[in-house]
Amino acid sequence: MKKTKRNTKRKTNNYGWKASKMRKAVRFALNRQVSQRTIGYQTKRDQVGRFGQFEIWVKERGVGRLEYVTRELVIEYGRELAARVDAGELKPATAQNLLSAVNTSMKAASRGQWRSVSPTRECGIASRSQVRKVPPPELAQARAAIAELEQHDSRGAAIAALALEFGLRSKEASLINAKALLKQARAQERVTISKGTKGGRARKVPIMKPEHMKALELAAEVQGRDRSLIPSDKTWAQWRNSDLRKIREAIADRLGCRGLQDLRSSYAVNRYQDLTGKPAPVVAGGRQTDRETDREARQVITEELGHGRTDVLASYVGGVK
Template sequence: MARNFGIGTRDLAEAGRQFLSRGVAQKNLSFASSATVSARWRQFAAYAKSHGVGSLTTVTPDLVRAYGRELSAKVAAGKMSAAYAHNLVSATNTVMRATPAPWQPVQAVADCGIGRRSFVRTMAPAGLDPERFAVARSALLAAQNARGAALAGLARHLGLRSKEAALLNAKRALQEAERHGHVTITLGTKGGQSRTVPITSPHQVTALREAGQVQGAHHNLIPQNMSLRQWQKPLGQIRNTIRDVTGKGLHDLRAAYACERYRQLTGHDAPVVAGRMVASRAADYAARLRIGEELGHHRVDVVSSYVGGARMSYKIVTEVEQLTVGYVRRGGKDNRRQQRARILAFATFCATLGARNMTEVGHRHVKLYWRTIVHRSTRTRYAHWLALRDLWTLAGKSGSPMPPPSEGD
């Protein structure tokens, strides 16, 4: 058998990247997801090489299990989060499934002993403290790292991921913010899906202005003589400087943005800050829905990893997840994934109202749900209705859900 299944390179890391690129061309994977998986795959490739394995044809489930057990040890020692370890194992499975040979996926929990991921934040983000954030920015500036200070400002005040912040044309974004009251994020987003971030604070305008000054004549924060891949090294230095001051990295600044927005939207501190949920369930859900959109997530439950959990029964969500297992396999995958996310968002909303299963869901739940997304465009609300209609069919409910009210109703 040809080395690396004849992909055209003898390098294990590069071979994996090329198979992922094929997946993008076949529309089985988004470009952004491919880049993320490729970066994680390189870590496995280095591990495999150190164990005498340099070809995809000789990668075995046993090797991946051994890799996973090493990751598990790092999690146990506090050197790595369980979530990241899961992602590394998942990336390896993704690459191996993309090759011509059949592959039996390795399970992070059952096969490698990696602890289950918890998506509920239990500690308030350090970046929420203005003084600690100011000290972190000062440390970056003292290290002659104005780009890092600007990137941190975009993460903290606009909730941008590090890649989004690095690729943002801050000058153009500032013009959009001043003219339209929001900023459109298109580059570096998860799944390649654009979103808008509202301008609700003068700190956001300041962050954009400072980033624009650092950017200079270039179109983003990455130096002109540096590729995105080369940028990863200085980005790591930025993360380390912030972590030295706050104890957390750039992602923690996104959580600080989310908690700040939660207070703006509900008038109450986020559960992770207050220690419990103070806002009403309806207000809490509506805030989570908005924050999820602004952070670039399509699942409301993911917001718990930023603002803390809302104590409610998620039995109905589990039921709906099971109902929609095969849903994405039919039709356009990207559209089906988005529609499934909308279905799960509705299920989570019903859970906030006390619904335990789909049998208990009816007209009242749908009517109240429309109120939480009244700010959406007519087209988007219609897409949500199509998602609910599919849910009605999957759950065996009679009739159809009520449509969203038209403009002015």
């Protein structure tokens, strides 16, 4: 019987860049752009490094060739980045840079065939803008959406309520011991947020309205015998990339917003109104109070949200002008 001759010639893939690994193919494609002087050498290094993070992520999903990278897959990656932004693990600019690197790399490797994915419109990653120009969801509207969500996802409603009523990041809301905080709230009329905070900085948030206690009561009920709102059979990463992402998308769909991050903005806007007696600049179209009152309110809200600089608050309540 005649044996079939084995083809020993190395098979090329990844859009014909003669590279067995996706990252190497991207490097070859971007090297061509460097030689054509359409990008600089440092830009190429940055893009390849950022694409490398996507390569690790996509390989975990069984994809090993650039030809099999779809827009749907990149959108999924972008939405996970958005969840990490909501959790306080990434800055919006970092998440946008990571997704932009995938778009740039795929476009170069596919020789212009790739159709870019929008980080904000399709993935829900927060804008890089330092000044918020669109008001977040109104309090009543957000509470109604959370009540609707509670009908079929009480855990998701609890997370969303904590973001709205206390300004918590999604990671902070997920990791709190709601039972302990409920006990503290009843005794001290404030709660201490210490788990999942940015930089490990603990902070205190006041209890001011009945809705604050209701949010804690719901969270404590959902928590049950677990140590936090994350089910005991899941890690933080598993929770963030599955259930938490679905919660974020459910809120985004109901309110037409970016999800949990915008609920933090709603908290900030309403807290500004409580402290100054005037609507926040993003709602009123400009600052309605004197500069000193505005500054003092921003300082209080900055601390309650767990930020270190008051200038960050412009992305929540609008500018100072």
